[in-house]
Amino acid sequence: GTNPTSLTTHLTHPFSINVVGNIHLINLFLPLILQGHAKKVIAISSGFGDIDLVRNYSLALNASYAINKAALNMAVAQFSAEFGERRGVLFLSVSPGFVETGQYDCLSEEENKAVLALAGKFSQYSPDFKGPISPEESVKAVLKVVEESSVEKGDGGAFYSHLGKGQKWL
Numbered sequence: 001g002t003n004p005t006s007l008t009t010h011l012t013h014p015f016s017i018n019v020v021g022n023i024h025l026i027n028l029f030l031p032l033i034l035q036g037h038a039k040k041v042i043a044i045s046s047g048f049g050d051i052d053l054v055r056n057y058s059l060a061l062n063a064s065y066a067i068n069k070a071a072l073n074m075a076v077a078q079f080s081a082e083f084g085e086r087r088g089v090l091f092l093s094v095s096p097g098f099v100e101t102g103q104y105d106c107l108s109e110e111e112n113k114a115v116l117a118l119a120g121k122f123s124q125y126s127p128d129f130k131g132p133i134s135p136e137e138s139v140k141a142v143l144k145v146v147e148e149s150s151v152e153k154g155d156g157g158a159f160y161s162h163l164g165k166g167q168k169w170l
Contacts, residue, residue, distance in 0.1 A: 010064050018068040023075055026091075033089060042146055043076045045069050045093040045159060047169030057121045061114060073159045080157030090151050094142050095169055097162040098122070100132035126170040138162055 001007060026041055033039055047053055048062070049069025059066070073093045080091035104115055122129045133141075141162035148164070149155040161169050 011067065014064050014068050015071065019071045019075055022072055026079060030083070034083075034087060039088055040090045040092070040146060040149075041076075041079065042142075043072055043091075043093045044142075045073055045076075045095050047095045047097075047161065047167075049073050049093075049095075049159070050167055050169065053125070053167070053169060057125055059118070059121060061118055076159070077157035084151050084156035088151055090149060090156055092146065092149055092155060092157070093159040094145055095159075095161050096138040096142050098132045098170055099135055099138045101135065122170055126168070129170045 022043055029041075033041060046065070046069040048059065048066040049072065051070060053059065054066055076091045076093045080089075083089045084091060104112075107115060119129075119131075145160050145162060145164055149158070149160070155165070158165070159167070161167060163169075
């Protein structure tokens with residue numbers, strides 16, 4: 001907050017990619033989706049986009065990422081409001097869970113402390129939390145959520161976890 005120009009860049013650059021980019025992508029493919037049979041649009045979100053999770057567990061890590069994911073979830077809900085019931089298109093945000101992608105392999109001492117603090121908060125949130133899941137586990141879980149979701153079941157515009165309906169992120 002002490003450097004407004006840097007803050008603006010830190011917020012708007014990822015926003016243009018994660019939110020505006022996804023909106024453009026959806027708009028680009030929407031004519032094909034409307035002609036298709038599956039009619040499902042899935043956005044990959046994050047539990048960090050859940051306002052209650054951030055608020056209840058004081059998850060102040062990477063605010064820009066969290067803000068962008070919350071905005072993406074709203075964009076998905078807006079698309080659902082416009083095309084869901086009226087055109088039969090399921091728009092859904094899904095968090096893939098905490099996935100091991102190698103992102104923590106080369107951390108500085110300061111970054112490692114932040115990750116350990118985050119892991120402690122994750123353990124408070126979910127006492128059975130054992131750490132990140134594999135990409136394969138995540139993909140299978142997300143696909144199951146997508147397959148089980150539909151406009152008819154009232155899932156349009158929702159934000160679900162890889163664990164299914166509801167907001168249990170780990």
